[in-house]
Amino acid sequence: MFRTRPDHRTETVQVIVEGRALMVPEGSSAAAAILLAGLASIRETAVSGSPRLPWCMMGICFDCLTEIDGVANRQACMVPVAVGMRIARQHGARDVPR
Amino acid sequence: MNLVPVKAPQAPRKFDLAIVGAGPSGMAAAIAAREFGLSVLVVDENAAPGGQVFRAAELAGADPALARDMAPGLELIARFRALDVTYRPGATLWMLDPDTGTLSLSCLNETMEFVAERILLATGAQERPVPIPGWTLPGVMSAGAAQIALKTAGMVPSGRVVLAGQGPLMWLLANQLIRAGVMPVLVETRTQPILRTALEQGGIFSGFAQLTKGIGLILKARQSGMRVISGARHLRAEGAARVQSLRFEGGFEPCDTLLLHEGVIPSTHISMAIGLEHFWDARQLCWRPRLDVFGASTHARIAVAGDGAVIGGWEAAVASGQLAALDAAFRLGRMAQAARDFQAEASADALLQARTLRPFLDALYAPSHEILAPPEESTIICRCEEVTAGSLRWAAAIGATGPNQAKAYLRCGMGPCQGRLCGPTVAAVIAETRNVPVEEVGHFRPRAPYKPITVQELAGAQHGADRLS
Numbered sequence: 001m002f003r004t005r006p007d008h009r010t011e012t013v014q015v016i017v018e019g020r021a022l023m024v025p026e027g028s029s030a031a032a033a034i035l036l037a038g039l040a041s042i043r044e045t046a047v048s049g050s051p052r053l054p055w056c057m058m059g060i061c062f063d064c065l066t067e068i069d070g071v072a073n074r075q076a077c078m079v080p081v082a083v084g085m086r087i088a089r090q091h092g093a094r095d096v097p098r
Numbered sequence: 099m100n101l102v103p104v105k106a107p108q109a110p111r112k113f114d115l116a117i118v119g120a121g122p123s124g125m126a127a128a129i130a131a132r133e134f135g136l137s138v139l140v141v142d143e144n145a146a147p148g149g150q151v152f153r154a155a156e157l158a159g160a161d162p163a164l165a166r167d168m169a170p171g172l173e174l175i176a177r178f179r180a181l182d183v184t185y186r187p188g189a190t191l192w193m194l195d196p197d198t199g200t201l202s203l204s205c206l207n208e209t210m211e212f213v214a215e216r217i218l219l220a221t222g223a224q225e226r227p228v229p230i231p232g233w234t235l236p237g238v239m240s241a242g243a244a245q246i247a248l249k250t251a252g253m254v255p256s257g258r259v260v261l262a263g264q265g266p267l268m269w270l271l272a273n274q275l276i277r278a279g280v281m282p283v284l285v286e287t288r289t290q291p292i293l294r295t296a297l298e299q300g301g302i303f304s305g306f307a308q309l310t311k312g313i314g315l316i317l318k319a320r321q322s323g324m325r326v327i328s329g330a331r332h333l334r335a336e337g338a339a340r341v342q343s344l345r346f347e348g349g350f351e352p353c354d355t356l357l358l359h360e361g362v363i364p365s366t367h368i369s370m371a372i373g374l375e376h377f378w379d380a381r382q383l384c385w386r387p388r389l390d391v392f393g394a395s396t397h398a399r400i401a402v403a404g405d406g407a408v409i410g411g412w413e414a415a416v417a418s419g420q421l422a423a424l425d426a427a428f429r430l431g432r433m434a435q436a437a438r439d440f441q442a443e444a445s446a447d448a449l450l451q452a453r454t455l456r457p458f459l460d461a462l463y464a465p466s467h468e469i470l471a472p473p474e475e476s477t478i479i480c481r482c483e484e485v486t487a488g489s490l491r492w493a494a495a496i497g498a499t500g501p502n503q504a505k506a507y508l509r510c511g512m513g514p515c516q517g518r519l520c521g522p523t524v525a526a527v528i529a530e531t532r533n534v535p536v537e538e539v540g541h542f543r544p545r546a547p548y549k550p551i552t553v554q555e556l557a558g559a560q561h562g563a564d565r566l567s
Contacts, residue, residue: 001237001255001256001257001354001355002247002253002254002255002256002355003253003254003256004251004252004253005161005163005252005253005254005278005279008160008161008162008163008252009157009161009251009252009253024251025251025252025253026157027145027154027157027250027251028250028251028253029250029251032247032250032251032253035247035253036251036253040236040339040340041236045484047483047484048484050234050484051236051339051340052234052236052481053236053237053239053340054239054243055233055234055238055239055240055243055481055519056224056225056239056240056242056243056519057239057240057242057243057244057246057247058150058224058242058243058246059143059549060224060225060365060515060518060519061481061515061518061519062482062513062514062515062518063234063481065514071552073514073550075549077246078143078144078190080145080188
């Protein structure tokens, strides 16, 4: 759970997190937007389905893999927010049709 | 299906020097290289220059929680911004061919390729993994992660915040959070005594300014009323759907956010992938590339500077970046050897001065064995593939001699992070099980692409991808 400090970061950008509009500070990453949205997890792991939120926020751990503007497996901490960006949670392993 | 047309091949743009990373060492190297007339390319994964230490400094510079720490970075960034260099922010290097000097990058879903006579890796540091039971629970993050959130977005954890671990960053972050209106509890895992370590390691007189700053951070946090629990052992994060408490021997702290930290190590993913020789640093407990005084590696085209070479902090990074630029000018025939050596003196002195307190800090904040090789069988080591310490010990016992063998047994290091995070722990656990020194078990051998890319991005690579192996 995180909160902004609007007195010190006045510029904001509107993004869509899990279908809900949210104003986040300019300079935020998509991972930061998920933390500010208060989601319980950013993804469930491909192995056991356990919930995760970002660990490192600097592109090392890949725990923030998520779907951004329809593209899955993006490192959300490395993607700066843009107006109207759609950020969605990622669920487990990809379902491959046989 | 939408087939995206791939652009016709064109010769990649050539530079004298390509610098990977726009942190303190990368920026300092670019500034120096321009003074010697080299054409310079700087690529960086982040949106703005500064590296992690001065991350988003241009946005965060006025934030009262960060202003004093960002000030030296703003000056460096302003000098870098004014340079006549090709600067590509938001660009991820996914392949480097050291033999041809080709860099393959992904930027906004497009592939860019460049060629450089000389290449400087200034990829910085990453936090050491802190594999305690429960560290994968939502709400448990690295301390650096919370600091990046503060720098880039001005945001802070809400509710009860516990900082657990050790190192200079813990005290810096504690102060920054307090200035930002958050009062954390600090659970320190340090086991080494301050006074005796200082007397044994020395450097406290020549490193007096740095030491004074560090002590100032400790005093300030304590004066602000921050509760500090010292000598904590056997940490475990507990909670159901997310972290609810930190338990340790003889204590318990409820929390909504748990921030862990046990120091930083060089980020060696790319330097290892391109096959540079690395050696085990027994003092900093990490692998680092074998380099000469100018940062030149075992490959004739590649140099490494900054914390990616050896942990020393941003002032050491600036000095080592300058040295690497001088050497680049010499190797490209723009400067005589004598001139290089003469000009190098000031930077070499600065480097020595910046590193003077390191032996003391390394010894004082040496991570305990339980952090390096988690004793509890069920503790997750590889977060990507959810491989536990117990299964790794089993693999080592039945014949996995090193990390690359364990990968085949268990998939540890085969997930999306490619072993960036679990690498040190995997090696330490195998070494412990086999009862051999960690340098004997070796390290993961990462391969290109260094980060996942799309088929479209791969198809866009005209010059490097045919050598992808």
